[in-house]
Amino acid sequence: MLDVARLAVEAARRAGADHAEARVTTDETEAITVRDERMEGVDRTSSTGVGIRVLAGGRWGFAATARLDEEDVERTAALAVSIARAAARLPGEAVRLAPVEPAQARWETPIVEDPFEVPLAEKIALLMEATHRARGVAGVTYAEGTLDFFRRRSWFASSEGAAIEQTITQSGGGLQATAVGDEDVQRRSFPDSFRGHHRSAGYEHVRMLGLVAEAERIGREAVELLAAPECPSEVTTLVLDANQMELQIHESIGHAIELDRVLGMELAYAGGSFLRPEDLGRRRYGSPLLAVTADATLPGGLGTFGFDDEGVPAQRVPIIEDGVLVNFLTSRETAPIVGRTSNGTARADGWGHLPLIRMTNISIEPREGTLAEIIGDTEDGMYLSTNTSWSIDDHRINFQFGCEVAWRIRKGRLTQLYRNPNYTGTTPEFWGSLDAVAGREDWVVYGTPNCGKGQPSQVGRVGHGVAPARFRGVQVGVRAS
Amino acid sequence: MTGPIGEDAFRRVAEAALELAGVDGVEVLFVHEWGGLTRFANSEIHQSTASEDTGLRVRVALGDRVGVVATNAFSPEGAAAAAASARELASVSGPDPLWPGLAPAADYPRLDRYDEATAGLGPQERAAAVAELVARCPEGFRAAGAFETRAVEVGIANTEGQLCWGPWTQASLTTVVSGPDGGDGFAEHIGARVADVNPAALGERAADKARRAANPRPIEPGVYPVVLEPAATATLVGFLAWIGFAGRDYIEGRSCFSGKAGQQVAAPSVSIRDDVTDPAMIGVGFDFEGTPKRRLDLIREGVFLDAVYDRRTARQADRAEGSTGHGLPSPNPEGPFPLHLCMDPGEASFEEMIAATDRGLLVTRFHYANVVNPIESTITGMTRDGTFWIEGGEVREPVRNLRFTQSTIEALSSVTAIGREARLASEFFFSASLVPALAIEAFRFSGASDH
Missing domain, CATH: 3.30.2290.10 (PmbA/TldD superfamily)
Known part of the structure; x- marks a missing residue:
């Protein structure tokens, strides 16, 4: 396949490209859904094609095709060049790429057990048992178990001489128990909502999830939630579980620090960012406890790889240090605009899309103590776990999140259970109120395999290393009436 | 090409x-x-x-x-x-x-x-x-x-x-x-x-x-009358596809319309259908299982009629008429989904809707909405790209963006006027729907942003 990528690069150069990159990619997936020991669906997908990106006259062009014969590859390369030339219809600065040493390398996700080789019957049996256990709890209406596996093989070549072959393998699974009442529906998920906990890993990750062991607990909690009172509306101390910190960081930090958003390149679709290029090194993002890294080398993260889709090596870079913004997520095109080199975050959703700045693994650095110690140290507040919904404005300022469950914290102990909790805030004030982050013991790498961005819309697979944390003076319990 | x-x-x-x-x-x-x-x-x-x-x-x-x-x-x-x-x-x-x-x-x-x-x-x-x-x-x-x-x-x-x-x-x-x-x-x-x-x-x-939206002033969150342009209406209608009309949620008691067939759920002026045959719509006349698509009334004069079904949920519901032609590519545990929602236009011109508003807000569109409580049909989201204060029947000054947290059913129940022109309008998470402008008597804004 590397030969096809090289052919595409050569064809683009012959068509007039000043710079050319080609990625041949094969994506394979397997998804299994079981509800109450009954099959809801099993499917496998495979998609192969080549995406060709060129610079001609300082402008980008991108074209992609599933047809890999020589004639179609050459036609697609020429189309990419004509698209780049068409972009000159409007005046603008020529694209200037940050330098990168062309790599000739191979990289693959380290895995113990190939998830695509594990017998399907074994996977189904796991979900049958887990849903049986959860459904066995009196009051549970149904239980649903899911497993998802993803593999991307890519072959990247560039006119600078790069030749990179990568194989990324990811596995995930989850369990949900749902209790339907006369006037409400409650759900508990384990280990995470939206089809569970995903990592760059083999089937060994699924074996460690404990779906069967936790099934009865989440079943009980779903039923208890149905009888629990609504989360009251109040301003209080908020403790977030790690699986909600995942979404909090994703939406109010991860997207805001994408330099293409900062520069207005995503404005008309998912919006921009409240950050400005001149904020680097100056802007206080949160309390001094807040330290955030972008780490594409993090073991197990969905945003872990050897090289990004511009051929830039994976890196670990600080984003926020002692609460101050020190870096953006950058690409070869955007990094020079802020006087830096690319930190390797340009990734594409398969062969049919051009690379965009995407989160790698955007993680809050652990501090000290455990979740239990944070709760034990809280006089009065709310503890919320497991995301149900997210919403944030087009500058990444005003947000509102919903969670599956809340418990009142009184004098250091979890007391009353509440259903339908949510909370709202504004990004700088919220992170400014951070006053505790748990330590390494409770720090978990979660995956978000459904991050949307770009036009045409792309789905990104990103990771977050997160720990439970505490915030002061937060509005919880937003109601429609 | x-x-x-x-x-x-x-x-x-x-x-x-x-x-x-x-x-x-x-x-x-x-x-x-x-x-x-x-x-x-x-x-x-x-x-x-x-x-x-x-x-x-x-x-x-x-x-x-x-x-x-x-x-x-x-x-x-x-x-x-x-x-x-x-x-x-x-x-x-x-x-x-x-x-x-x-x-x-x-x-x-x-x-x-x-x-x-x-x-x-x-x-x-x-x-x-x-x-x-x-x-x-x-x-x-x-x-x-x-x-x-x-x-x-x-x-x-x-x-x-x-x-x-x-x-x-x-x-x-x-x-x-x-x-x-x-x-x-x-x-x-x-x-x-x-x-x-x-x-x-x-x-x-x-x-x-953009010219008229310059230098927006802050405004206190609260309950206001609103005039929604079609792009904003598309968010309300689009979310109903998910939390209301989806057949599996409906028959399993997880929809805001579960148990409400034949009941008034919106103002009598509100009618919503799924209809790929409308000349303004885009698509083909069959679903992803090969079931023919026809016009399907979902809310008629404010009364909820039925949800949409694919072959599997039609069987689950013992529905003699079978699928309504809303199957998605298999396998699809989430169930059927309407992709061609249309809201009937009314009789009001946009100017008349503004003129009829004493003190309220004009919303160009919403941003990144999501579900707060599906059974209540409550969703939350932000305004963006042009939000204006209306006073004395005239659009006055621009205001900063607001967060709404609002029951969709309650909003549609307090519709006071519907624009006479329906337009195909996009929504961030859902397919485009054919919708008019709406005037709504009471719409709850629960928060504000800085721009």
Whole structure:
């Protein structure tokens, strides 16, 4: 396949490209859904094609095709060049790429057990048992178990001489128990909502999830939630579980620090960012406890790889240090605009899309103590776990999140259970109120395999290393009436 | 640029899968998609793409055991290999007691939604249109957006003898124009034909709104009367597709309409249907299982009638009429979904709706909404790209963006006027719907942003 990528690069150069990159990619997936020991669906997908990106006259062009014969590859390369030339219809600065040493390398996700080789019957049996256990709890209406596996093989070549072959393998699974009442529906998920906990890993990750062991607990909690009172509306101390910190960081930090958003390149679709290029090194993002890294080398993260889709090596870079913004997520095109080199975050959703700045693994650095110690140290507040919904404005300022469950914290102990909790805030004030982050013991790498961005819309697979944390003076319990 | 592969070529490839031996049913879903998108920001073209893909999704049944394999190897060999692989999956899969079998042979509406000019539009033409739009920006204003032209052909063939095929095109130009003093303005056009896109008019409309939206003042959150432009209405209607009309949620008691068939759930002026046959709509006359699509009334004069169904949920609901033609590509545990929602227009002009508002807010569109409580139909989201204070029946000054947290049913129950013109409007998470402007008596804004 590397030969096809090289052919595409050569064809683009012959068509007039000043710079050319080609990625041949094969994506394979397997998804299994079981509800109450009954099959809801099993499917496998495979998609192969080549995406060709060129610079001609300082402008980008991108074209992609599933047809890999020589004639179609050459036609697609020429189309990419004509698209780049068409972009000159409007005046603008020529694209200037940050330098990168062309790599000739191979990289693959380290895995113990190939998830695509594990017998399907074994996977189904796991979900049958887990849903049986959860459904066995009196009051549970149904239980649903899911497993998802993803593999991307890519072959990247560039006119600078790069030749990179990568194989990324990811596995995930989850369990949900749902209790339907006369006037409400409650759900508990384990280990995470939206089809569970995903990592760059083999089937060994699924074996460690404990779906069967936790099934009865989440079943009980779903039923208890149905009888629990609504989360009251109040301003209080908020403790977030790690699986909600995942979404909090994703939406109010991860997207805001994408330099293409900062520069207005995503404005008309998912919006921009409240950050400005001149904020680097100056802007206080949160309390001094807040330290955030972008780490594409993090073991197990969905945003872990050897090289990004511009051929830039994976890196670990600080984003926020002692609460101050020190870096953006950058690409070869955007990094020079802020006087830096690319930190390797340009990734594409398969062969049919051009690379965009995407989160790698955007993680809050652990501090000290455990979740239990944070709760034990809280006089009065709310503890919320497991995301149900997210919403944030087009500058990444005003947000509102919903969670599956809340418990009142009184004098250091979890007391009353509440259903339908949510909370709202504004990004700088919220992170400014951070006053505790748990330590390494409770720090978990979660995956978000459904991050949307770009036009045409792309789905990104990103990771977050997160720990439970505490915030002061937060509005919880937003109601429609 | 390419063109349709055609019904005959699709059938020849599909037959290689349908011939699979030793199974109880085979279905082949074919989607061929091609087109280009010219994206612009800061009044420059910065990302432009073109792509083509041809996908096959083969579903095989062995009794009530079902397997699905998708591939983009479009050839008889690729189809046969996918079918064999799907048979293997089915053979080790567990039973699905709700398996309804494949769609029977039935005629379906042939819709004329394919436009050669749109399917064949090239990057030069798209760039010229974007330049025309950008040229309407005043000095110091910047335009961002995307101009997409694409074509899709969809086919379904199964061993029950059903064979459906149809192409459609879409041309959409969306822009946000930003001024130097914090004002943004939005405009879009979505339709089947590129000839209907007027870039200059869209640029003018967005720039005019950005001019008027400059220096927005803060406003206290609270309950206000609102006038929603069609793009904002599309968010309310789009979310009802998910939390209201989806058949599986409905029959399992998880929909805001569960148990409410025949009940008044909106103002008598509100009627919503799913109707791909509406001339303004885009798509084909069958769903992804091969069930014909027809106009389906969902809310008529404020009364909820029924949800949408695919074959599986129709069986789950013991629905004698079967699927309503809202199946998605298999497997689909989430169940059916309406993709072509239309709200009936009313009689009011936009100016009359403003004039009838004493003190309230004009909302251009919402941003990144999501569900707060599905049973209450409560959703939350932000305003963006032009929010204005209305006083004394006139649009006064721009205001900063607000967060709403609002029951959709309650909002639709307090509709006081409906615009007389329905427009195809996009929504961030959902397909475009054909909707008018709405005047709503009480709409709850629960928070505010800084811009």
